[in-house]
Amino acid sequence: MPSVAKGRYRPFWPAVIAEDHPETLHVAVELFEGASAGVDLAVVPVDATAPAKSYAKRLTLQRLHQAGFRERVLRAYRQCCAVCRLRHVELLDAAHILPDTDPRSIPVVPNGLALCKIHHAAYDRHILGVRRDLVIEIRPDVLAEHDGPMLRHGLQAVHGQALLLPKRIDERPDPGFLEERYDAFRRAS
Ligand SMILES: [Zn+2]
Known part of the structure; x- marks a missing residue:
């Protein structure tokens, strides 16, 4: 800090x-x-x-x-994407759960998720959501699409999977932040 x-x-x-x-x-x-x-x-x-x-x-x-x-x-997150477990640090970001533009969004670990570039963009664009119970969801219209391996393995296959979590409980995502962000994801679905 x-x-x-x-x-x-x-x-x-x-x-x-x-x-x-x-x-x-x-x-x-x-x-x-x-x-x-x-x-x-x-x-x-x-x-x-x-x-x-x-x-x-x-x-x-x-x-x-x-x-x-x-x-x-x-x-x-042990240098690992919380969705796909990719370990290439140069391809990882710290995503905000409450968007950066929200004045309540603070740079603390419970407001963050380690995500690879593709999952970060998918989270920001409401293609991927994370429920309060830490289960990953993919937007229904994207789930129904047919395309190549990135869509199939990178997005559709993570639907219903559990998010990877930090070992320390006080570093895990804030359930209130997750819920608020998930509501925005549902509204975009
Ligand atoms: Zn990823």
């Missing part, structure tokens, strides 16, 4: 501003490989007296929070 105390953050480096979108007040920060590895819990204060600078810094920190979120979620 980059935030270690109120107004104090754990620095990650080296990092560069990879994209700058002044029209939307948005920047993308790229962390170099291994940026967070072996970094001690040094802290830096956030300068609240310089609004513009502090806003830029806040955006940067948001991105860094996301990087920390990914790290924690993938560790909890």
Whole structure:
């Protein structure tokens, strides 16, 4: 967690501003490989007296929070997709259960799922849903389709399967978050 105390953050480096979108007040920060590895819990204060600078810094920190979120979620799920158990870290994401756009969506492990790229996209597009009892469902119209092996093995075959869970109970998906997201999946079905 980059935030270690109120107004104090754990620095990650080296990092560069990879994209700058002044029209939307948005920047993308790229962390170099291994940026967070072996970094001690040094802290830096956030300068609240310089609004513009502090806003830029806040955006940067948001991105860094996301990087920390990914790290924690993938560790909890033992670097494994919770749906298909794929173990290629470069193909894994930390998906949010309550969507990132929801103001209540916080970067904590119980609001995350380690998913491979295809299952992350399927979850975000409501093609794949996860019930409160941790059973995976595929949208009925997608279940009825006929196509090649990715549809058959990657999506249709996971319907009715149990989600892979973190060993630690306090890192497992929040049932309330799951239910809310599953309701959105059902509405899209
Ligand atoms: Zn997967």
